Amino acid sequence: MGRTAAAIEARERAHLLIRLAAIALGGTLVLLAGVGATSLAALVLVLYLAAAVSVRYYPPLQRAPFVVPVLDLAAVTGLVSTLPLQLGPWILYAFAIGVAALRSGPVGAVAATALAVVGYDSALVLRGEQAHATDLWPVQALIAIGLVTAEIVWALARQDVDTLWSRNHALALSGLTRQREPEEVLRALIPELARLQSVEGAWVWTHGSDQRLRTTVTAGAAPPAEIIVSAEAMRAVLRPSPLERIVPNMTGLSIPISTNPPLTVGV
Structure with a gap:
């Protein structure tokens, strides 16, 4: 397996682990929600699990441009729409932002954050009179999570570039010190x-x-x-x-x- 293929394999494995963590937390919230919201939210969880496994083991889906971002955000929005807001289901968007950051870097994190805010607002609109003004504070939390995630990913990527250049410079100096003749x-x-x-x-x-x-x-x-x-x-x-x-x-x-x-x- 080439280095690029190994990197893709590791990335997709990490995606699956993050999604499984989101599904596990979603399952806990479903149990806490009680009988009223169990059936619909459980259905969303099952569909999310099936989609996550399909993306992991079916490479053509991984290359589809919109499948991966839409999958996580749509699943989380479905859970937020079906679970009681007092349980804080909005935190599941953090997993979707994490997957996007891992896949597309800082741009993915920022884009996922924006879509998460839209998804959460849509879930509030669907609830109508059940939503209260105090339910809007998670929007600020989502923005903070997205910005912090983007900053961390950017810093790590920059560190990798600096490390690569340092390694290249070290190899270049090593090659020069081994030469004995001016022409060499x-x-x-x-x-x-x-x-x-x-x-x-x-x-x-x-x-x-x-x-x-x-x-x-x-x-x-x-x-x-x-x-x-x-x-x-x-x-x-x-x-x-x-x-x-x-x-x-x-x-x-x-x-x-x-x-x-x-x-x-x-x-």
Whole structure:
């Protein structure tokens, strides 16, 4: 199993566990609700369980764009509509927000929060005169839960990116320290420069006679193998300069790294 497939498998397993936790809490609320609301709420729970298991073990449903978000929010809204409000069934929306955050990151958490508020308001409207003004406070709680969840997911994702970059930098430095010859150092350095964010290419220029620059080690986008530049551009090559002063149709930096032999790195 590839790394991507393993990640998807782990994510779907986590989705199922969160849904099972929501169903377990929903079952407890059904038991506390008594006979009056048991049948309809229990039916919603059974349908939710069947749908959760189907999504877990039937991959085409996992790829459907609206099945996963609608599944959790619709099931929770159904439970909120059938259970007494004094039991606090709105807390089940936290599980739906969690699934959305796990699947789609901060955007999913925010979107699920907005839909949860709409779903809860709809449940209150369906109750008509049974709903009271004091039943609106869970809306604020849902917004707080959604924002906190989105912030946590964003922070964790950012931490993963920083960790990945730190690992890449460590590997790059390790590769450079193993080189012994100057040419080997350049061949190890240039690909690492090309991997930096916003960098499309890197290369080394050797300074030839008659104002010629020869491109040797390259990675990514690079100028032609040999170019003839003006005297002013040749002087710019000898000091850190904007790349457009040397190659007008390119943007970047030109950095001299050696005078003997004369070498310049372009990025």
